[in-house]
Amino acid sequence: MxxxxxxxxxxxxxxxxxxxxxxxxxxxxxxxxxxxxxxxxxxxxxxxxxxxxxxxxxxxxxxxxxxxxxxxxxxxxxxxxxxLARTFQIVRPFHGMSVLENVKVAAFARHPASAAAEQHARLALGRVGMAHLADLDAERLSVAEMRRLEIARAIATEPxxxxxxxxxxxxxxxxxxxxxxxxxxxxxxxxxxxxxxxxxxxxxxxxxxxxxxxxxxxxxxxxxxxxxxxxxxxxxxxxxxxx
Amino acid sequence: MLRRFLPALVPTMLAIAGFGVGLADPYFMEIFIMVGLIGTVAVAWNLMAGFTGLVSLGHSLFFGIGAYTVAYGQVGFGLGPLATWPIAMLMAAASALCIGLLCFRYGLRGYFFSIATLAFSEVAFLLVSATLWLGRSDGMMLPSSPDALRYLQFDHKWPYGLIIVAFLALTLFLSQAFLTARPGYYWRALRDNEGAAEALGVPAMRYKLLVFALSAVLTALGGAIFANTFAFVDPRSTLGVELSIQLLVFGIIGGLGLLWGPLLGAALLIPAGELLRTYLGSGFHGINIVAYALLMIVLALLLPQGLGGVLGARLARPSAEKRATADQAPAVEAAS
Amino acid sequence: MSTTIFLQALLSGLTNGAIYALVAVGLTLVFGVMRIVNFAHGEFLMLAMYGGYLAFTFLGLDPILAVFLVAPVLMLMGYLLFDGLIRPALKVPEINQMAVTLGLSLLLQYLALVAFKADNLLVTQERSTASIWLGPVLIQMPQAIAALASIILLGLFYLVLRKTDLGLIMRVVSQSRDGAALSGIDISGTYRWAMAIGLGTLGIAGPLMVSALYVNPHVGQLFTLKAFVIVIVGGMGSFGGVLIGALLVGIAESIAASWLTASVAAAVPFALLILVMLLRPEGLVPAGGSR
Missing domain, CATH: 3.40.50.300 (P-loop containing nucleotide triphosphate hydrolases)
Structure with missing residues (x-):
């Protein structure tokens, strides 16, 4: 090789x-x-x-x-x-969606079925230590949490x-x-x-x-x-x- | 499963109840038919406006395509709804895809998308108003036929009410199925931030065209049902900008963030308009629209989530409390 | 089509275009400065036309003089409209803003209907039937006056935008609201002035137009739509673009009217819009216009 x-x-x-x-x-x-x-x-x-x-x-x-x-x-x-996935410098979660739903949008890239996407979104949240915040309105997160959400969204696309x-x-x-x-x-x-x-x-x-x-x-x-x-x-x- | 379709099931049950009331009195049935028909079309419109952020002011185009396909199909070719409804829906899908491709390729968004869609429907309105074989601005009557069932011609209004209940249920359940699956999530992501959504793997063009086509097809079906129900079509009532504005008003007042919001708006405003007209009489032509417009301005400013949004927040209060406890969880974690 | 008919259509297209430009430029100003589309723009033109008609009928004022009465009234309306409706509307989502101005459009139309009935009204004086020959083609006096006034006003408007402090401030605000606020510009004050000037232009156009064109409660709607088309065709927000867009629309419309039925000709501005969208998919939209 x-x-x-x-x-x-x-x-x-x-x-x-x-x-x-x-x-x-x-x-x-x-x-x-x-x-x-x-x-x-x-x-x-x-x-x-x-x-x-x-x-x-x-x-x-x-x-x-x-x-x-x-x-x-x-x-x-x-x-x-x-x-190839990326995060944005100015972090802005999707409005009117929970933390989990935000990540689910990304997980759909690999898992077209809703249940599978949700499961993988939860896994991605777990990987950044945010599993307990899944049902929170994403706009109520702190700055540090939003950064982690941004990473969770990116890794949920399985890059x-x-x-x-x-x-x-x-x-x-x-x-x-x-x-x-x-x-x-x-x-x-x-x-x-x-x-x-x-x-x-x-x-x-x-x-x-x-x-x-x-x-x-x-x-x-x-x-x-x-x-x-x-x-x-x-x-x-x-x-x-x-x- | 039941939980997933609750927002479609409850309004459907209420619509069936409304149909039951309509059976008692032909006047009520007429109001029920208008609320059910235009309200359902407003739900289809709101898939774009409320859930994807694409505010179409040209939806009368698709309604008109439905209505005129039925009318001309019967007058010109002797076709019944079995043929004309599918043709109408196909034509609406094709025009939505063409218009969508044009607008999205041009990068139109926000106000400019609205105005462009308005322009398309205005072209259709003006051209139909000038076309002899479509009856010009006088419109077309659907002739009554001995083969009544084939052309959905009934002596009473209630069979049309039944068709409209089915149309309403179809639209609500189909929309909810889309909204709770991948398209719904993609639409909401696109509504909020197209760039970020695309970077997360959302094919923006494809999903904007999908919602446009779906919304147009359902709207055309509404227009087709309209033509059969009233056996008459004309440019003003099926292609005019007033219809498109009406959809917006029902959406704003009922609540754009909810599947059933526009239906609520229609259920409140259409009977209210009837009452105004009855009590003020035709002597004050226009005064009912003045009241309507004032209501629209005040509610758009004071209740951005619409009445349905306020109602929805009331109903969702328990889960809001759950969120509050989830909020405290990390603090507990950090302390331990 | 003979050359004379073509030249005649071209000339009336140009005169109409000049008037359209004056109507559209106010809409662009308001949109450019505060990013809000006023769907009731045409209804204020309709009010200004009624203003000119009433001034002529009851005060015997010549429409040219009526401008000096109607324009300040319209400016005041813009001023009050900002505080009464637009300022609160800036705080709600875009779709609600749309509902607010669409509601205002309906409100004014039907208030006018209640007040004036649906009759078509026109100011007719001695010079109404006069016309001027320009070589082989002729132009009606009222149109000529309105077009000439439009051209003068557009020139003035351009000077205000380019040479005065107010114009500078408006351009700054339209480029970056936050940046302007940071440099201490009074944003609300600028908005209020933009609204006042935007409607003030209609106060000038209205009385001049009512001697060339019938006014009825629904006349504004058509002008709003045409102004939108002009603004999009012309590139959304640039002064020069509005001029080009307006002339294009005016000419296309009058050439079409000379060999098509009136109803089909009325669709021409919209067809023009669709054509531009087909042929120039890359351009005319400002790249950073999204957010």
Missing amino acids: SAPQPLLAVAGLGKSFGGLKAVSDVSFTVMPGEIFGIIGPNGAGKTTLFNCLSGLLPLSAGTVHLDGRRIDGLRPHEICRLG RLLLLDEMLAGLTATEAAALCEQIRRINAEGVTIMMVEHSVPIISELCGNAIVLNFGEMLASGATRAVLDDAQVQEAYLGSAAS
Whole structure:
């Protein structure tokens, strides 16, 4: 057998709005089983990158392959069904639905029958430690709980690759630590994870590999430690943050 | 199973009771027929408006397709309901799919979807009003035939009442079956946040077209029943914007979040309109609509969930308490 | 179709288009600034037309002078309408907002029916039957006056939007309500002004139109629908788009009227809308317009 195939391969990805380049020439690969980090200051194009990968925005340039299959140009729901799920930075549960019903919407992607979808939705809630909140109106959750609901919805689609968009922002240290633990557990259960995060300590603790974006361009990529030591990165991002 | 279909079963029982009252008096039967027919069409309309967030102001188009298919089918080809009803439903499904594809591909949502659907029904209204073989704005009479049963022609109103009870039950049970299965969940997700829903594997286009077609088919069936019941169709009463607005009003007043909400709205407003007309007399032409419009404005502002929403919240009070205890559970967990 | 008939249709299409633009521009302003569609827009035009008719019949005011009476009244109505109905409507879901303005539309129509009966009324004066020859084609005097006034007003409107502080504030609010609130703009005040100006334009259009077009209680409904079509055809919210949309609708309608029956011609603006939707599925809708 040859070298293992990457789960996600992004080559020369670019996205511009009008004349403005939000992301340009981004290339990287994510191997099965890893936790992959994306670092960068605000406005670096991280969320735009996620929107391109999940099909919410069409690419202006480049290709995206998921497990060897080209996925750029597909609709978001097709990409989801191929095994790429994502969370949103601004968490907004479906209005007028209970926590369980919110997750059930996602579980229907794999289980068309209502009873099976409900059963798998409960499992997904259990995996993020929210089983006891199933019947609550989703809009009554706390911020930390909504983040976990967002993750539960994403994993209920039974993805192979999970994209997490700034899941830890605005949480207390305890809440963040608990969520990190959950992310690690989901990864251990076999889901490859790609996460956007501000906090350098969390990225360096969780992610084996990472890329750094700045003004839509890729500054560095590789092993997280090496990436963070990169002189350009120090200057562009960490240096300015430290000063 | 019973629990799942309770929201369909209870209104059906009430409708049967209403039909029973109608048997006693032809005037009551006439009111029952209007409430049952338009109320049921409003339920079908609400699958789109209330559950998917697609507020159609052009549903009279589908009602008119139903009514005119029956009328022209009989006048032009001598066809009875056995043939015309299925044809009407097929035609409505086809037009809904075409209109839906156009609107959704164009990215119309919110107000603009409503206005576009209104435009489509206005085109139909104006064209039918100008078409000689469809009777122009004078409309068409369905001629009485010696073969009465084949053309559903009865001397009394009650057989039509019975047909309408069946139509109501069909619509409620079918809708509830959809709403409690995958389509219902997908529709509500699309109503709230299309982007997030798509990212969770919801094929937005397919499910918006599904609800549009289902709603149109049921509405066309309503129009077909209308034509057979009254043996007369004309553009104003079957294709006019007034009918579409009426559906919206029944939905708003009864409650958009509930399967039976629009039916409640129809059951309250149609008899109220009759009373107003009886007491104010025809001398004050228009004053009943003024009252109607005022009621609509006030209720839309003060009771966003509709009367049914208020009623539903009353009925659901016990489960609300259950939620409150579930709310405390994590706190207990954290303390232990 | 002969060239003369075509040119005649083109000219009356352009004059109608100019008037439509004035009606649609108020609707766009209100929608652009507060994201609410006023289904009763046409009914206020209907009221303004009655205003012009009454001023002429009882005060003997020339419709051109009646504008100075009716327009302020309509502005005041817009001002009061905002506080009475629109401000509370902004707090309820979109579908309820629709019910509120649709209800208002019905209310005004049937109040007018009770007050004025269903008769068609028209201001007729000496110049009503006069007309101007422009080369081979002719234009009726009342239409010419209304179209000319529309063009002047649209120009003024554009200047207000582009050159004044109020215009700037309205543009800011229409782009980002939250951003405007953060920079200390009085949102309610802006809304109130948008409503007042949006209806005020009708106060000018109404009296001028009533000498060219019959008024009855249901005349507004048709104009609301046409204004909607114009706004969608023109790209939902842009000033230039409204102008183009209005002229397109006006011309299409009058050319169709010259060789089709009136009822079919009335369907032409809607058919135009459908055509635009078919041919330009990618465009005309602002990309970020959803939320």
